[in-house]
Amino acid sequence: MFTLNCNGRLLIIDKPIVMGIINTTPDSFFAGSRKSGVDAALEQAAKMLQDGATILDIGGQSTRPGSTLISENEERDRALPVIEAIAKAFPEAFISADTFYAAVARQSIAAGATIINDVSGGTMDEGMLQTVGTLRVPYICMHIKGTPQIMQQYASYENVVKEVLDYFIQKLSACKAAGIHDIIVDPGFGFAKNNTHNFQLLKHLHTFSILQKPLLIGLSRKGTIQKTLNIPAADALNGTTVLNTIALLNGARILRVHDVKEAAEAIKLLEAYQES
Structure with missing residues (x-):
């Protein structure tokens, strides 16, 4: 259990x-995850919470491979009104701010977010770790090499599992030095990793239990599913459920998904299976 x-x-x-x-x-x-206005985001938040979401992850910047970097001001203007509105409408929800900008992290917590989700692990803004330590909120630390714009150039490893594990051992030390006490680890599926790397990480996910931190998995509708099955993201829900189930069997504690109902059902069915 983690608290x-x-x-x-x-x-x-x-x-x-x-x-x-x-x-x-x-x-x-x-496309199904894009909500361009506050009203649309509130509607989506209500549905996700009804379907079983515990955390809502709000992001104002795309981090898909080759995405265009936007400024912290533009990201703030997109995300903060949504965070503020959801926090007011659904005070029971835990809101995660998906940002690698320290200033946006600080403003997001002030707007009602309670967790920071940083895909860069503190590498894209040198003030991020210190900021989160000062804020005293949980920090989702993800593995990446390079930036979303160029990361696929760095998808090279001698042993991806060992190298990602070593990365987290170093990052946990840096986080603790910055005053961050509650850390969630995310192996970063698809971030500077090809299909083989992603499947190797999934197969050996249990290795990360040595870190004694909650393990977050983000496989939802990603390229690994699309490329393996030769389908678009719109058709990748079934593949997402299959890989999420494997992740749960190997120790995942948080499923980051576009489709909450299906993920919650997978968790419930797996619990029934394990308790039988």
Whole structure:
């Protein structure tokens, strides 16, 4: 069991939970996750919470391979009104701000977010770790090499599992030095990794239990599913459920998904199977 202090509220993870993705971007890879206005985002948030989401992850910048980098001001203007509105409408929800900008992280917590989700692991803004440490909120630390714009150039490893594990051992030390006490680790499926790397990480996911931190998995409708099955993201829900189930069997505690209902059903069925 893991207990996280989310800005004064406790999030107890004694079984796997679901994080629903709400993107305030016009260019995220899955069109179904794009919510361009506050009203649309509120509607999506209500549905996700009803379907079983514990965390809502709000992002104002696409981090798909080759995406266009936008400024912290533009990201803030997209994401903060949505965070503020959802926090007001659904005070029971735990809101995660998906950003690699320290200033946006600080403003997001002030607007009602309670978790910071940083795909860069603190590498794209040198002030991020110190900022999160000062804010005293949980930090989702993801593995990446390079930036989303060029990361696929760095998809080279002698042993991807060992190298990602070593990365987290170093990052956990840096996070603790910055005053971050509650850390969630995300292996970063698809971030500077090809299909083979992604499947190797999934197969050996249990290795990361040595870190003794909640493990977040983001496989929802990603390129690994699309390329393996030769289908578009719109048709990748079934493949997502299959890989999420494998991840749960190998120790995943948080599923970051576009489709909350299906992820929650996978968790419930797996629990029934394990308890039988």
